[in-house]
Amino acid sequence: xxxxxxxxxxxxxxxxxxxxxxxxxxxxxxxxxxxxxxxxxxxxxxxxxxxxxxxxxxxxxxxxxxxxxxxxxxxxxxxxxxxxxxxxxxxxxxxxxxxxxxxxxxxxxxxxxxxxxxxxxxxxxxxxxxxxxxxxxxxxxxxxxxxxxxxxxxxxxxxxxxxxxxxxxxxxxxxxxxxxxxxxxxxxx
Numbered sequence: 634x635x636x637x638x639x640x641x642x643x644x645x646x647x648x649x650x651x652x653x654x655x656x657x658x659x660x661x662x663x664x665x666x667x668x669x670x671x672x673x674x675x676x677x678x679x680x681x682x683x684x685x686x687x688x689x690x691x692x693x694x695x696x697x698x699x700x701x702x703x704x705x706x707x708x709x710x711x712x713x714x715x716x717x718x719x720x721x722x723x724x725x726x727x728x729x730x731x732x733x734x735x736x737x738x739x740x741x742x743x744x745x746x747x748x749x750x751x752x753x754x755x756x757x758x759x760x761x762x763x764x765x766x767x768x769x770x771x772x773x774x775x776x777x778x779x780x781x782x783x784x785x786x787x788x789x790x791x792x793x794x795x796x797x798x799x800x801x802x803x804x805x806x807x808x809x810x811x812x813x814x815x816x817x818x819x820x821x822x
Contacts, residue, residue, distance in 0.1 A: 659710060661688050661703045661735050664742070666732040667714065669672045672724045678760075683742045685757040695761045696723050707731040744806050746771040748814040749778030764794065765802035769814060778814040779822055786811040 668681045679822045681809060684692040690703030702710050711729040718724040721763025741760040744767050746748045765787065774780055780796040787810050806812075 644822070652715065657706070657733065659702050659707065659731075661684060661686050661690050663733065664688045665692070665702065665707070665710070667692075667711075668732075669696070669714075669724075669727055670730075671726045671728040674720075676724075682760045684737045684759055685697055685742070693759050697721050730741040743810065745811040745812075747760070747811070748784075749775045749816050752815050753776060758806065762806050763802060764804045764806055764812060765796055767806055768796070774814050777816050779817045780814065780821060782815050784813040784815065787815070 649783065663686045664683055665686065668684055669677060675714050680695050684694070684702075686692055690701060691699040692702045694700050694714060694717070697714075700710070700714055700717055705713065707807075708731070711731040714731070715727045715729040716765045718727045718729075743755040744758050744762065746767060747753045750768060751774075753771065756767050756770045766784065768774060768783070783796050783805075784806075785792045785793045785794060787807060794804060796802055
């Protein structure tokens with residue numbers, strides 16, 4: 634074997650070995666863990682958490698909204714999130730770590746919506762999600778939905794909220810909450 638053939642074989646072996654060591658690429662529909670440090674302690678819990686990559690390839694982060702995730706490695710996404718917080722002048726020096734296992738087996742966080750909404754079923758949960766946002770994610774209430782008597786099931790207890798009141802629209806959900814928009818009664822309420 635001549636030197637030229639030997640160098641070509643080594644180059645091919647290195648080329649095939651490199652992708653095996655590279656980080657996996659994040660894809661749509663996948664759940665990823667985002668942890669942030671270097672921010673005020675009270676903000677850590679609000680920003681850190683499990684996020685689901687939307688079908689369009691984005692995650693929705695508090696304060697900066699949509700960040701492109703699909704097609705990036707975990708390291709590249711962490712750098713992108715940190716840069717977005719710096720450029721929006723929200724955090725000066727955030728340290729963002731993203732964990733995405735190669736099998737995509739991280740459990741998605743959801744809230745569940747039923748009753749008089751356009752699409753019943755699970756809705757992706759992100760930290761800071763409000764009850765009104767969750768209902769809108771389900772297509773909003775139908776014309777028969779009683780927004781003044783929305784039921785929230787949390788930890789085995791049912792609360793009734795009047796979402797016609799502006800301050801109630803900002804009620805923050807927790808993962809695994811269940812929301813039911815009941816049918817209007819005979820007098821329309």
